[in-house]
Amino acid sequence: MTESPAHTDLWPAPTATGAVHATVTVPGSKSVTNRALVLAALASEPGWVRRPLRSRDTLLMAEALRAMGVGIEETVSSASADSEGEAWRVIPARLHGPATVDVGNAGTVMRFLPPVAALADGPIRFDGDPRSYERPLHGVIDALRALGARIDDNERGALPLTVHGGGALDGGPVEIDASSSSQFVSALLLSGPRFNQGVEVRHIGGVLPSMPHIRMTVDMLRMAGAQVDTPEAGGEPDVWRVSPSALLGRDIVVEPDLSNAAPFLAAALVTGGKVTIPDWPEHTTQPGDALRDIFTAMGGSCELTEAGLTFTGTGRIKGIDADLHEVGELSPVIAAVAALADSESVLRGIAHLRLHETDRLAALAKEINELGGDVTETEDGLHIRPRALHGGVFHTYEDHRLATAAAVIGLAVEGVQVENVATTAKTLPDFPALWTGMLGPVAGAAPAGRV
Ligand SMILES: O=C(O)C1=C[C@@H](OP(=O)(O)O)[C@@H](O)[C@H](O)C1
Ligand SMILES: C=C(OP(=O)(O)O)C(=O)O
Numbered sequence: 001m002t003e004s005p006a007h008t009d010l011w012p013a014p015t016a017t018g019a020v021h022a023t024v025t026v027p028g029s030k031s032v033t034n035r036a037l038v039l040a041a042l043a044s045e046p047g048w049v050r051r052p053l054r055s056r057d058t059l060l061m062a063e064a065l066r067a068m069g070v071g072i073e074e075t076v077s078s079a080s081a082d083s084e085g086e087a088w089r090v091i092p093a094r095l096h097g098p099a100t101v102d103v104g105n106a107g108t109v110m111r112f113l114p115p116v117a118a119l120a121d122g123p124i125r126f127d128g129d130p131r132s133y134e135r136p137l138h139g140v141i142d143a144l145r146a147l148g149a150r151i152d153d154n155e156r157g158a159l160p161l162t163v164h165g166g167g168a169l170d171g172g173p174v175e176i177d178a179s180s181s182s183q184f185v186s187a188l189l190l191s192g193p194r195f196n197q198g199v200e201v202r203h204i205g206g207v208l209p210s211m212p213h214i215r216m217t218v219d220m221l222r223m224a225g226a227q228v229d230t231p232e233a234g235g236e237p238d239v240w241r242v243s244p245s246a247l248l249g250r251d252i253v254v255e256p257d258l259s260n261a262a263p264f265l266a267a268a269l270v271t272g273g274k275v276t277i278p279d280w281p282e283h284t285t286q287p288g289d290a291l292r293d294i295f296t297a298m299g300g301s302c303e304l305t306e307a308g309l310t311f312t313g314t315g316r317i318k319g320i321d322a323d324l325h326e327v328g329e330l331s332p333v334i335a336a337v338a339a340l341a342d343s344e345s346v347l348r349g350i351a352h353l354r355l356h357e358t359d360r361l362a363a364l365a366k367e368i369n370e371l372g373g374d375v376t377e378t379e380d381g382l383h384i385r386p387r388a389l390h391g392g393v394f395h396t397y398e399d400h401r402l403a404t405a406a407a408v409i410g411l412a413v414e415g416v417q418v419e420n421v422a423t424t425a426k427t428l429p430d431f432p433a434l435w436t437g438m439l440g441p442v443a444g445a446a447p448a449g450r451v
Contacts, residue, residue, distance in 0.1 A: 010393060010433060011421035013410020014439050019315070020411075022438040023308075024264045026178055026277055028254035029054035029286060030427040032184040034061045034108040036252050038190050039115060039224045040090035041070040047249030052085040053257060055427045059105040060087070064113055065137060067099040068120050092249070094260045097122025097165055105129040105357055105426070106400065110159060111183040115191035117347035118149040120165035127160040130397060134158070136355055139176040139184030146174050160194065169197025171244070178204030180352055185240065186450075191335075193214050193226045193240030203238040209325050209352045218286035224248050255281045258288020260428045262333040263404040264438060265291055269300045270411050272315030275438070280309035287327035294322060294330070298337060318343040319386065324347030328356075331382075332405035335364045338384040339373050340412050351380040357426070358397035364405070367394050371413065392416020400426040407435055 001131040007181050033053040040047040043239050051057060062072045071091030103110040110189055111133055117124035138157035145151060148170035155159035171192065177182040185208070192199035208214070218240070225248040229241040237408050246437055261277045281289075282304065292302050292309065298320050301320070302312045319341040328350045338345035353360040361382055365375040371392050374385040394406035403424045410416035424431035 004444075009422070010417040010419055011417040013407045013418050015414050015430045016267070016411040016439060018271070019288060019313075020267045020271045020439060021274050021279060022267075023076040023276040023348045024261075024434060024438050026256040026258075026261045026264065027055070027429060029257040029285070030055065030057050031108065031213060032220070032254045033058045034112065035186075035190065036254065037061050037065060037072070037088070037090065038112050039220060039247060040249065041065045041092055042116065042191060042194050043090075043092050043247040043249040044118075045088060045249035046091045048087050048089055048251040050253045052086065052088050052252070052254050053084070053427065054428050056104055057108060060102060060106050060109050061113075064101040064103075064109060065116075065291065067101060067334035068095045068097070068117065068124060068412035069093045070095070079352045090249075090278050092146075095165070097124045098321070100122060100125045100127065100186045101268055103128035103159065105131050105135075107135065107181065107183050107356075110135065110137060111140050111181065111187040112190055114144060114161075114163050115149070115169075115187055117163035117165050118144055118169045119167070119191060119194055119207060121167040123162050123164050125160065125162045129398070131357065132159050134355075136180040139181070140187050143176045143188055143201070144169075145176045147171050147199065153315035157208060169195045169369075170285075171197040171199045173200040173202065173237045175202045175204045176206055177249060178203045180355055182210035182213050185214050189217050189221060189228065189240055189242050191246055193221070196244060198242045198244040200239065200241045207325060208238065209328055210287065211326050212285050212287040215242070219285050223252070224250055253277070254285065257427065258284065258286040259292065259329050259440050261288055261309075262291055262330055263408050263435070265295055265309075265331050266337050266408045267411055267438060268311045269295050269298060269317060272313045274310060276308050276310040280304060287330060290327045291330065294320065295337075297322075298341065302448060319345035319384070321346045321348075324381070325348040328369035329401065330352050332360060332364060332399075332401040334384055335368070335375070335384060336405035336408040338377065339368045339386065339389065339409060341386050344386065345384040346378075347381040347384070348378070349380055357399035358402065360399065360402070363395070363397050363399065363402055365405070367402070368409070369410065369415065370394075383418055389413045390415070392415045393419055395419045396421070396423050398423050398425045401430060404428070404431065407431075
């Protein structure tokens with residue numbers, strides 16, 4: 001775990017005074033917004049991205065594409081029942097350097113854009129936050145080289161680096177080990193239609209994490225008119241093929257970010273309340289959809305209706321034994337709920353979280369234990385034994401999901417202070433206001449529950 005830069009700002013996480021009853025409109029999905037931007041930028045005609053997430057990760061993506069020549073215009077129409085509100089008009093153009101891309105600490109930007117840069121004319125330099133230098137990128141760099149790109153990197157095979165775009169890329173078959181991040185596969189597939197021979201990605205390492213995110217990539221490519229062969233469609237295991245083709249300019253409405261719905265649904269579970277998330281899609285590739293089963297197993301129940309997804313807690317939280325390798329980004333909030341449960345939990349299959357925004361396994365164990373918890377790291381996850389927690393500072397290591405996890409614990413434990421809650425802006429603009437809005441009098445707190 002890298003040390004958190006010193007932040008003195010501490011946010012007193014509000015304690016719930018009763019069962020939370022609220023409807024919370026969650027902003028758009030980071031993963032969908034950033035894929036939609038890349039696909040629209042590579043299309044042969046303009047397209048629309050409606051209800052985009054406007055957060056640090058997606059604004060960095062938009063800025064990077066603009067730096068390479070793409071037009072992205074922001075329009076706001078009055079939000080009414082029959083309008084989609086805010087939208088981005090994406091106007092593809094000849095991609096070119098010289099340009100500099102700030103990836104921040106966005107995995108989607110640092111992995112999805114080097115293949116785009118290889119299609120540009122001229123040098124594109126990639127740099128980012130200190131943590132971005134430590135996050136794995138070798139799968140993308142080595143694959144692009146094998147497919148014909150020229151890249152100046154360093155002995156670590158990581159950021160910072162420069163892609164010397166040649167205006168086109170041969171493409172073709174390539175083998176990668178994507179066991180440290182599914183984003184390596186998504187990155188190569190997203191730009192694949194624009195490579196001269198398309199691309200065939202063969203994963204040759206250990207278990208691939210975050211398969212729903214690869215399915216999201218495939219679905220969105222197909223929506224943009226690409227032809228994609230997948231293992232699911234009777235192809236070889238761990239092999240994806242994208243044929244060379246033009247991409248269509250689409251009009252896409254971004255779904256709410258279901259992973260960012262996690263802390264709000266957790267509030268219902270932890271306080272024995274009821275929380276509704278409007279616009280929950282009936283069918284989706286987002287990993288957050290798994291929360292329906294996971295939180296139900298932890299003691300609540302949920303219902304998908306016209307109003308959205310309503311999750312109802314019972315006031316009792318059960319521990320869980322779960323393999324989360326497909327839905328790793330849900331782990332911090334699940335760990336927070338597990339720390340408040342009445343039986344122990346084992347979270348497995350998430351060793352790759354050590355290479356996320358921070359080492360999430362080490363950070364969760366340390367911070368929950370400093371509040372009096374009993375969490376140990378295993379080889380591939382966490383073992384969480386419930387114990388009475390007390391207040392204290394919860395450090396967040398520039399990790400949005402550590403901060404939202406801390407807020408969940410704060411609902412049930414007085415005196416939790418979340419360091420640098422502003423880090424939630426990576427994917428969730430104005431989290432503190434959404435959170436206190438959920439708890440506020442308008443939301444209607446019911447009589448005191450188990451908190
Ligand atoms: O492609 C995506 O949008 C994502 C894939 C996953 O990455 P990893 O496979 O690196 O875990 C996920 O954790 C990340 O938050 C978003
Ligand atoms: C791992 C995450 O992000 P990134 O897209 O930066 O990999 C995350 O959002 O949990």
